[in-house]
Amino acid sequence: MTDPYARYTRLRFDRPHPKVLRITMDNGRMNAADDAMHAELAEIWRDVDRDGSVNAAIITGAGNVFSAGGDFKMIQSNIDDFHARTRQWREARDIVYNIINCSKPVVSAMRGVAVGAGLVCGMLADVSIATKDCRIIDGHTRLGVAAGDHAAIIWPLLCGMAKAKYYLLLCEQLLGEEAERIGLVSLAVEDADLDPKAVEVATKLAEGAQGAIRFTKYALNNWLRQAGPIFDTSLGLEFLGFSGPEVKEGLASHLEKRKPSFPPGV
Secondary structure, three states: OOOOOOOOOOEEEEEEEOOEEEEEEOOOOOOOEOHHHHHHHHHHHHHHHHOOOOOEEEEEEOOOOOEEOEOHHHHHHHHHOHHHHHHHHHHHHHHHHHHHHOOOOEEEEEOOEEEHHHHHHHHHOOEEEEEOOOEEEOOHHHHOOOOOOOHHHHHHHHHOHHHHHHHHHHOOOEEHHHHHHOOOOOEEEOHHHHHHHHHHHHHHHHHOOHHHHHHHHHHHOHHHHHOHHHHHHHHHHHHHHOOOHHHHHHHHHHHOOOOOOOOOOO
């Protein structure tokens, strides 16, 4: 029988439990999302949904980092190339909707830093677990584009509008312990406890009443489906921003390790 996961190059897989698939983002560059990983994060949730041998999934990052955000080459291609930009827009949309629509429960295990496309999966997981010192950052406005990847669909629901606006507009760093306190993540644990806790939670989900769990996830995620137009707007405005001047300065400032000097606003 063909292995549905054999084609993946930026994600690796293991089974901490016969019915639990652990997905590890692993590309050797702080697990930043390059073109290949971005595409794979859009596809993996369809494969998990179809795989009858999987009852629950874990998403985590290799080494000491969950994911360091978008690869700078990918960002540059979004600036330079309309066709790359539209492809990335479709994939970004699919990452969000495919994890929402995946019938199997997903557990995230985040440590180090959690940014960008990886953070999308971390925040949209049904149970999100972070180390207490995990640095959660939605870096969009610092880059010069709207916070479109996932934040508008889920952050206000999790932590309230006031906190969501504070962290998303200012790109302030949020540690896992504080994220748990404000309700942005399900649990915050010590680093040594992260992987065992993720496996424990995923195992309970995998051994539970599958119909009841999946139907409950489906019903709860109707809150997110109702917010689909909000997400679609934020994502469209993010990718509109890739054609403007602010992102060019934002990317240059990252590459040159300096404070950005953005042009006058729209």
